[in-house]
Amino acid sequence: MVENRPWLAFFTHVVLLIGIAIIALPIWITFVAATHDEIRMTQVPLPLLPGDQFWVNLKATLFGRGLSGTETAPVWLMMLNSLVMALGIALGKIAISLLSAFAIVYFRFPFRMGFFWMIFITLMLPVEVRIVPTFEVVAQLGLLNSYAGLTIPLIASATATFMFRQVFLTIPDEMLESARIDGAGPMRFFFDILLPLSRTNIAALFVILFIYGWNQYLWPLLITTDSDMTTIVMSIKQMLEAAEQSPQWNIIMMTALLAMLPPVLVVVLMQKLFVKGLTETEK
Amino acid sequence: MAKIRLDNLRKSYGGTEVLHGVSGEIEDGELVVIVGPSGCGKSTLLRMIAGLETVTAGEIHIGERMVNGLEPARRDIAMVFQNYALYPHMTVRQNMAYGLKIRGLPKEEINRRVEEAADILELREYLERKPRQLSGGQRQRVAMGRAIVRDPQVFLFDEPLSNLDAKLRVQMRLEIRKLQKRLGVTSIYVTHDQVEAMTLGDRLMVLNGGYVEQFGTPIEVYERPQTVFVAGFIGSPAMNFLPAELSDGHVVLGNGARVPGGAGEGEVTLGLRPEHLVADEDGPVRVRVALMEQLGANTLIHGVLEGTDQEMVVSLHGIRDIAEGEVMGFSAPQDALHLFDRRSGRRIN
Ligand SMILES: Nc1ncnc2c1ncn2[C@@H]1O[C@H](COP(=O)(O)OP(=O)(O)O)[C@@H](O)[C@H]1O
Ligand SMILES: [Mg+2]
Numbered sequence: 107m108v109e110n111r112p113w114l115a116f117f118t119h120v121v122l123l124i125g126i127a128i129i130a131l132p133i134w135i136t137f138v139a140a141t142h143d144e145i146r147m148t149q150v151p152l153p154l155l156p157g158d159q160f161w162v163n164l165k166a167t168l169f170g171r172g173l174s175g176t177e178t179a180p181v182w183l184m185m186l187n188s189l190v191m192a193l194g195i196a197l198g199k200i201a202i203s204l205l206s207a208f209a210i211v212y213f214r215f216p217f218r219m220g221f222f223w224m225i226f227i228t229l230m231l232p233v234e235v236r237i238v239p240t241f242e243v244v245a246q247l248g249l250l251n252s253y254a255g256l257t258i259p260l261i262a263s264a265t266a267t268f269m270f271r272q273v274f275l276t277i278p279d280e281m282l283e284s285a286r287i288d289g290a291g292p293m294r295f296f297f298d299i300l301l302p303l304s305r306t307n308i309a310a311l312f313v314i315l316f317i318y319g320w321n322q323y324l325w326p327l328l329i330t331t332d333s334d335m336t337t338i339v340m341s342i343k344q345m346l347e348a349a350e351q352s353p354q355w356n357i358i359m360m361t362a363l364l365a366m367l368p369p370v371l372v373v374v375l376m377q378k379l380f381v382k383g384l385t386e387t388e389k
Numbered sequence: 390m391a392k393i394r395l396d397n398l399r400k401s402y403g404g405t406e407v408l409h410g411v412s413g414e415i416e417d418g419e420l421v422v423i424v425g426p427s428g429c430g431k432s433t434l435l436r437m438i439a440g441l442e443t444v445t446a447g448e449i450h451i452g453e454r455m456v457n458g459l460e461p462a463r464r465d466i467a468m469v470f471q472n473y474a475l476y477p478h479m480t481v482r483q484n485m486a487y488g489l490k491i492r493g494l495p496k497e498e499i500n501r502r503v504e505e506a507a508d509i510l511e512l513r514e515y516l517e518r519k520p521r522q523l524s525g526g527q528r529q530r531v532a533m534g535r536a537i538v539r540d541p542q543v544f545l546f547d548e549p550l551s552n553l554d555a556k557l558r559v560q561m562r563l564e565i566r567k568l569q570k571r572l573g574v575t576s577i578y579v580t581h582d583q584v585e586a587m588t589l590g591d592r593l594m595v596l597n598g599g600y601v602e603q604f605g606t607p608i609e610v611y612e613r614p615q616t617v618f619v620a621g622f623i624g625s626p627a628m629n630f631l632p633a634e635l636s637d638g639h640v641v642l643g644n645g646a647r648v649p650g651g652a653g654e655g656e657v658t659l660g661l662r663p664e665h666l667v668a669d670e671d672g673p674v675r676v677r678v679a680l681m682e683q684l685g686a687n688t689l690i691h692g693v694l695e696g697t698d699q700e701m702v703v704s705l706h707g708i709r710d711i712a713e714g715e716v717m718g719f720s721a722p723q724d725a726l727h728l729f730d731r732r733s734g735r736r737i738n
Contacts, residue, residue: 280474283441288488289462298487302478 133366139359140164147355159356167360178345181361184338187256188320189368191337194257195319196312199266203311204304207270208296212282229264233325241328251332260325266311273307274300310383313376317369338365391452391465391542391575392417393438398447400433407433409599410447415592420569420576422590424583426622430599431579432547438577439545440464451542462491467536468545471552473528475520475535481507482516485535499538506534509568526557533565537572544569544576550585562589583623587611595619613727617734620660620727626689629701632731633659640726644696646673650723651738658734660727663689663704672720676701678711690717 249255440461614620
């Protein structure tokens, strides 16, 4: 649909600009707040233009011992924790889903459909629903305050399994037969043929799952009590309530900015593969 | 190189049997074409030989070995699929080398073989391309190349040309034929196209509904089809079939006309190839012309046997001009009569 009506073009641009402004303004304010000193942020009117304290705040946030008057982990450690959790969840989910989809599509084992439906049913049980029993299990296993406890309960994933199942089903049977004649065993077929053919789908899923993992809030809040294990997303909320005094907006906003950064980077870096993975059909 | 022996092979899916005891021997270096209509079990048979389907009953021997229980990779075969089944993420070179790499051949040996095959198939300049950057014919060649580099005892082809356009198909058919003769590898080629079967095969195995109808050279199959099915399947335009009766040295047609030939008594089906009828004003086979098709080199006359509603086709050389509704006479040489038992459909002369 190509239309050439100047007013329509003008109107659509205005709508788009308003949309961008609505999304961008809070981010701008976050950025501005992160560039002023603590005092300035408590005075009205709030600044709308950046100040000169950016590097000072960055250093204080990343390496300082949290807000004044509290004893929290430095933000770099929180970012590291978040990164480990997000990567663990994303990579773990992809690995488990690839393998289970491989088993369901390519092997004829007893109760195959039974397992298929068992995986299917977990779709109805996200962490929030099973949070109490899952906590109990993790506690019993002694996994509180550990990376394993942060990631493993979030790894089993029906959606990703289904996605890979669909991907594998589009690969013609002759590909498998050809590989069998070439002498490739099942795992060789998996690594040499299936994985490369699912490359773009894996990338797309990685982006989605990394963000999902990075943004986890409730689960880390529940199972980490040690301040060295806090993740950055949960720490923002804690910072707001932490001190008796009024919130240190410059530090909090800097933390928020830092928390946004990795997901943005992942999206930007993997954009090409991401789009390909969601749209490409040719096998 | 090796002989292949099939011994009463059967295949069932669930409760339904789709191959009902297929036997036959394929000689060393021979190219046998398995031909038959869609769904008759050709691919199933080929895939059983390849080891991609299990054998329900019977035995497959390649060379001296009984291979029933062997994995495809251990049968020393190579297969070319209808959709080529090239690995899309590998280059042409990698596609051809993959099987050899798994077998653990040294790198230089792999490269030597791949390049040799590429030379034979004129693929040299495409070695570093991906399959999607190739035309259909080139992909076909890569699939062949992948088979050649393995240097197998047996080539198996499952309708390898049916995704190509008509012209390329004829060209590739000749190339496959030449290549097979040059390499001398025992080959089995599956197709539903009778022209492909006739031109390509040293021998044809005509399959119908899971039974072998006939196994012989193209000429045998054409000149002495053993069943009504084979007679109708091989040859174009298809053979005419007329219900008839044998009586003292003549074949009596439905309209009472008597064609000399045949021995014995009883109800038969008379088969007459369109191209074997000879225009003859006094001939016993009289056809009322309904429609003409001018093909240039010959003329097809569609009509009915006069006095009946049995449809017939006659093919005459050259360009003819015959009015619709006219009655033409034809005679049929004795050696052009194909007589089949009416009930069993088996040949009796
Ligand atoms: N995996 C299968 N399960 C059940 N029936 C099958 C299967 N594969 C083939 N068949 C049946 O076996 C018969 C022969 O199939 P096939 O060998 O593919 O025929 P074609 O001669 O066209 O190659 C067909 O009737 C088909 O429906
Ligand atoms: Mg087939």
